[in-house]
Amino acid sequence: MQETNTTTENMEVGLSIGGNIGDRLAHLRNAVEAIAKIPGVRLIEVSPVYETEPVGVKPEYRDMAYLNAVVITMSTLPLPNLSEAIHEIEEKLGRTRTDDRYAPRTIDIDILYAEDTVYTDKNLTLPHPRWTKRRFVLQPLADVRPDLHIPGSNQSVSEHLAALPQDSEAVHQIPDTLTS
Numbered sequence: 001m002q003e004t005n006t007t008t009e010n011m012e013v014g015l016s017i018g019g020n021i022g023d024r025l026a027h028l029r030n031a032v033e034a035i036a037k038i039p040g041v042r043l044i045e046v047s048p049v050y051e052t053e054p055v056g057v058k059p060e061y062r063d064m065a066y067l068n069a070v071v072i073t074m075s076t077l078p079l080p081n082l083s084e085a086i087h088e089i090e091e092k093l094g095r096t097r098t099d100d101r102y103a104p105r106t107i108d109i110d111i112l113y114a115e116d117t118v119y120t121d122k123n124l125t126l127p128h129p130r131w132t133k134r135r136f137v138l139q140p141l142a143d144v145r146p147d148l149h150i151p152g153s154n155q156s157v158s159e160h161l162a163a164l165p166q167d168s169e170a171v172h173q174i175p176d177t178l179t180s
Helices: 024-036 079-092 135-144 157-163
Strands: 011-019 041-046 050-052 066-075 108-114 171-173
Touching (some): 024 041, 024 066, 050 135, 066 135, 079 108
Antiparallel strands (some): 011 108
């Protein structure tokens, strides 16, 4: 599948960031700083930070809570270039990729959406295929873009959040912020 929108113009791109190893807050702050330094990317807004229950992990990782947030940017980069820049940030911040896609990590950065773009290649699918199922994505995204309708959905972010079962994963806002 190809893009339904050009990526050479300035477009809003939402990113989900999280981590559960080491100084989690420092890793998130470093990720936000690095994202803001990507040429062609401008930081617009950063959600509050949430401590969240791990989802889909092996039993030995269940007690390793994540910190998560959402970062809203404007980007002029083609999506493959943005995705590559994000993977470089993850590597610089100590992310090690393994066969276990839910293994603990210092940082994880996912592109959630790029305006009305629908895109698939071997490294990236937009919108993110699981964004509607994850409270750790929906809660911070609802804080910054509650009325957003992501392609393929007839509901807003806040409507998706309200539709999640109340017993889905726990999320708790923490008092720290990622920007000064």
